[in-house]
Amino acid sequence: MIDAPGRGAAGQDEGMWDVVVVGAGPAGAAAAIGARRAGATRVLLLDRSDFPRDKACGDGIAAHALDVLAELGVTGAVDGYPPLPALRLVGPGGGTVARTLPRPAYTVPRQVFDARLVAAAVAAGAELRRHTVRRMEIAADRVVLDGELSARAVVGADGAGSVVRRALGHPVNPDRHLALAIRGYAPAPAGPPEQLIVTSAARWPAYAWAFPIGDGRANVGYGEVLRGEPLTRAHLLDRMAALLPGVDPATVTGLRAHHLPLSTHRPAPGRGRVLLAGDALSLINPFTGEGIFYALRSGALAGAAAAGSPAEAARVYAAALRVRLGTHLRHSSVAAWLARRRRVVDAVVGAARRDERVYRTVVELGLGDGRLDARTLMAIGADLPRPRRTGSPSGDMPPRH
Numbered sequence: 001m002i003d004a005p006g007r008g009a010a011g012q013d014e015g016m017w018d019v020v021v022v023g024a025g026p027a028g029a030a031a032a033i034g035a036r037r038a039g040a041t042r043v044l045l046l047d048r049s050d051f052p053r054d055k056a057c058g059d060g061i062a063a064h065a066l067d068v069l070a071e072l073g074v075t076g077a078v079d080g081y082p083p084l085p086a087l088r089l090v091g092p093g094g095g096t097v098a099r100t101l102p103r104p105a106y107t108v109p110r111q112v113f114d115a116r117l118v119a120a121a122v123a124a125g126a127e128l129r130r131h132t133v134r135r136m137e138i139a140a141d142r143v144v145l146d147g148e149l150s151a152r153a154v155v156g157a158d159g160a161g162s163v164v165r166r167a168l169g170h171p172v173n174p175d176r177h178l179a180l181a182i183r184g185y186a187p188a189p190a191g192p193p194e195q196l197i198v199t200s201a202a203r204w205p206a207y208a209w210a211f212p213i214g215d216g217r218a219n220v221g222y223g224e225v226l227r228g229e230p231l232t233r234a235h236l237l238d239r240m241a242a243l244l245p246g247v248d249p250a251t252v253t254g255l256r257a258h259h260l261p262l263s264t265h266r267p268a269p270g271r272g273r274v275l276l277a278g279d280a281l282s283l284i285n286p287f288t289g290e291g292i293f294y295a296l297r298s299g300a301l302a303g304a305a306a307a308g309s310p311a312e313a314a315r316v317y318a319a320a321l322r323v324r325l326g327t328h329l330r331h332s333s334v335a336a337w338l339a340r341r342r343r344v345v346d347a348v349v350g351a352a353r354r355d356e357r358v359y360r361t362v363v364e365l366g367l368g369d370g371r372l373d374a375r376t377l378m379a380i381g382a383d384l385p386r387p388r389r390t391g392s393p394s395g396d397m398p399p400r401h
Contacts, residue, residue, distance in 0.1 A: 016142065019306045020044045020151035021126075022133050023158035025055065025110075026065075026292055027278025027299035029117035031155040032126035033072045034303025043125065043307075044149070048132040051118045055110035056183050056258035059219040060195065060211050061292055063103035064368035068296040074120045077113060078106040082214040086194040087363065091349035092201035092342040098194065099352070099359050105195060105367070107211040107219055133158070136167040136274070141311075143273050153273045153306035153313045157299055160259040162280035170267035173282055177265030179205075179289065181223025182236040184252035186210075188218040197288075198243040200224070204342050207289075208243035220247050223260065223289060233257065262286040263294070264333050269321055270302075270314030277302040286336035288366035297324060297369075328369040335365055335372060347383035355379055 018040035021031045024047035032045045061078055069077055083104030090096050122128050136154070137144045143154045156164025160172070172178065189196070193212045200206040206224030213219060222240035224231070236257065241249050261282035269276055277283070278295035285291065301324060305317035338344045352359035358379045364370025 015150060016042075017044045017149065017151040018042045018310070019153050019155065019303065020046065020143070020145060020149055021155045021157055021303070022046050022145070022164050023156070023162075023278075023280070024051065024118050024121070024128065025114055025157060025159065025278065025295065026117055027280070027295035027302075028155070028157035029114070029121045030068065030072060030296045030299030031157055031277055031303035031306070032121040033074065033124045034300040035155075035307040036121075036124045036126060036303075037072065038304040038307035040303075040307035043127065043303075044151070045118070045121055045126045045128045046131045046133060046145075046149075047118075047128070048130065050130055051128075052111045052115035054254070054256070055114060056181075056256035057110045057219075057291075058181075058183060058209055058211060058221060058289065059107045059109050059113070059213070060209075060290065061106040061108050061113065062290065062367040063101075063105065064293040065296050068293065068300060069117075072120075072296075072300055073124075074117065077116050077120075078108050081106050081108050082193065084193050084195050084212065086192070088194050088196045089349055089352070090196075090198040091346040092199050092204055093346040095346055095349045095353070097349050097353040097359060099356060101195075102360050102363060107195075107213045109213065109219070133163050136164060138272060138274060151273075152310035153275070155275045155277055155299070155302045155306055156280045157277045157295075157302075159279045160261050162276065164274065165267060165276055165280045168267070168271055168274060168276070172259075173261040173265045175226040175228045177262045177282070177286075179223050179225045179260040179262060179284075180231050180236070180257060181221055181260060181289065182233065182240065182255060182257045183219060183221035184255040185213075185217045186220045186247050186252045188212040188216055189246050196244075199345055200239065200243055201342055203239070204345075205336075205340060206239065208240050210244055210247065218247075220244060220252060225262075260284045260289055260291070262336070263329055264336055266329075268314075269318045273306075273310055273313055275302040275306060275313055275317050285332055285366060287332055287339055290367055293368055294325070325369060328365075328371060331371045332365060343385060344380065347380045350383040351376070351379035 019035040088098040208222040277298040283294035
């Protein structure tokens with residue numbers, strides 16, 4: 001039984017929040033801003049940590065993420081950090097493509113980036129409070145958190161280990177749809193600034209990365225898809241060292257591991273007045289591990305739905321997600337399925353090296369909301385090795401066994 005707070009003279013529940021957002025990372029901050037822009041008067045943003053705080057991540061900010069922030073009226077999120085104009089991708093077989101990105105990317109430590117977004121949410125009128133949510137109860141006209149916070153709608157943006165997601169009855173992603181990565185900071189590699197991704201032939205799907213920040217350091221790390229066996233810190237570091245020989249493990253600081261729930265296994269985006277956004281909704285690109293763009297886009301949509309139609313927030317939100325990301329998520333799932341074969345990834349690298357349009361399609365698919373197209377698939381197919389045909393000595397019929 002949930003005790004209902006009293007009602008004020010104007011018929012409004014005293015102490016009732018229009019929207020409570022659980023988790024103040026990019027998805028949560030975007031949800032809070034989106035809710036305020038959609039007309040919510042009282043928006044509460046909760047997080048278990050004080051800001052600024054560190055967050056294990058590759059720190060890569062693609063141009064698509066900045067597009068969402070611009071729509072939310074947020075500026076200055078990457079100020080002081082130089083653009084990275086190029087991306088170098090190394091295939092499992094050693095082939096390389098290095099081209100100018102369609103639009104520059106940035107590397108901004110999450111300790112800085114997230115704090116800036118939280119400040120923007122507070123400036124937009126949301127209230128920030130340190131609070132760890134442990135329990136959620138859903139009533140006909142409200143959602144109650146920990147028996148004390150009531151809201152017309154709740155957005156769960158509390159990451160890979162989301163309490164809100166568990167309260168809705170959704171377990172964590174199973175293996176094959178969950179990755180584990182380790183991240184640290186090291187001296188930036190010599191040479192022109194570029195994002196570097198080195199895919200691994202061993203234990204594929206897996207890759208290492210080095211993203212220069214612009215202050216003499218680079219965010220470096222390694223991640224791989226889980227297969228039902230435990231992965232040790234030592235294993236992750238060994239693989240990172242093998243794929244990034246220019247990085248001395250002894251110089252890497254700030255090492256932290258984190259899970260990546262891939263978008264190939266997503267729960268329902270919400271139920272009734274409760275919504276999920278970002279990592280809590282398993283919105284991690286299965287091809288690249290990118291999640292900031294998804295977090296901002298889904299958070300903004302969730303906040304708007306929660307504010308505009310709290311009683312039907314899940315239905316409104318699911319429809320908006322389908323319109324904005326549905327086709328892309330289907331295409332990225334297909335790409336991830338194809339990319340489980342190492343030879344396909346090598347073919348992607350080869351095709352992107354020959355054809356800039358293929359390169360741009362791959363980048364858009366991996367960093368934003370791009371789609372596969374026939375031209376790209378044909379170019380990749382042309383690079384795939386042809387299977388050997390065996391036959392009888394006469395060459396007429398295959399041998400019978």
